[in-house]
Amino acid sequence: MLQNTLLKIEHNMSSLKLQPPEKRKLVEILSYYQKNSYLYPGTIQRHTGASLDESYIFLKELEKIGILEKAYEVICPNCNGTLDIYDSLNEIPDSIICNNCDHEFHPFNYALVIFKVINE
Structure with missing residues (x-):
């Protein structure tokens, strides 16, 4: 993902109750995803410790701002x-x-x- 997209993602992390180190790790992981690749809620859960429900909410927020569908x-x-x-x-x-x-x-x-x- 491009840097400006990653900045948008950082601003939409409020649904994930993460500490700064987990937020940085998540942004780093998401930086490897390119257009037309698939992102699983379980990936967010595994790498951040967020619940599966929180992971879905976060991904739906990214859908609302046009990064995912x-x-x-x-x-x-x-x-x-x-x-x-x-x-x-x-x-x-x-x-x-x-x-x-x-x-x-x-x-x-x-x-x-x-x-x-x-x-x-």
Whole structure:
């Protein structure tokens, strides 16, 4: 991410109750993300100690200021393999067969919210 984007992110960290060292670490981690890469709430949680709820709130704030947008990762309930990532819920098919284990299921129930970088 570009420096001016990282400055915007720093100003939007209020939802994460972090100490300055954790904030700096988070900015450093986010600096490696480029346009069209995916950011998982669990990444924020792991590197900062924030709760998963706080991580989602923070990422939604970045979505509001135009840095990220939601995406949906479909996970097979049988083998836990990632099948695909969709930019919209409307793109998710009604039924899908896992490429890894041939399990057929309704993917809408197994779509995780992740975030896509849209602005460097």
